[in-house]
Amino acid sequence: MEAAELRVGFVGAGRMASGLARGLLRAGKVPASSILASAPSDKNLDAWRESGCRTTHCNLEVLQESTLVFLATKPHVLPGVLQEIRPAVGPHHIVVSLAAGVTLQTLQRLLPAGTKVLRLMPNLPCVVQAGAMVFARGSGAGDGEAALLKSLLSSCGLCEEVPESYINIHTGLSGSGVAYVYLFAEALAEGAVKMGMPGGLASRIAAQTLLGAAKMMLETGEHPAKLRGDVCTPGGTTIHALHQLEKGALRATVMNAVEAATNRACDVAED
16 A cells, blocks of 8 residues: 555544654655544644644544554553444554553454554654654564555654564653753753853754764764764863763763663553
């Protein structure tokens, strides 16, 4: 099935769902008229309608009108939603869960046998087509479904198929990691403000610095330690600054943050 022929549904219309949908729309992969989103109230649906998407308060309508269905509810709500939509799920559906901590085993148990189900973990920059997403497929999903999902979502950023055990790690690395980067960018800009630069300018330069560094990592394929070393000159400004970051245990603190978020994602899966 070509992406242009897809009818895409979202059960749940919160921030992550809308971010993913806007990324698809920006990339021109799916027309707005082919996207249908459901939510219990109009609170989150107004923005979807402004983008030209169709909306409903009926989850079953999403299944009836869509072939590719993203389940984007809160994890604790999802089992009830699956019970509600189960009678409408057919062999033509591709079901993709965005719910953190809800395993493929649970999804397959709560959906009809043989359902083509995949588990996806995106991050918020999907909205600007610069996301980092990983997905794992259930036993009913084949190479075709995996290829379709990857083709569709690659327009929103990096999209990789992984073993399911990597998904919680991805949450700690990238799902939550976006917030770590924002905190670092804020500190970077505030350092410049402290030294006399206007805040707006400092924030723009900090953002471009992060963007440029990330682009060099992706395009050169070099290890970040190699790229970091290339910036340093003996006795120069950078090595003096890096010494301060090492004294502040930046490296260990960030590693601890990834571990803490990953462990929390695992805890959610066990609740």
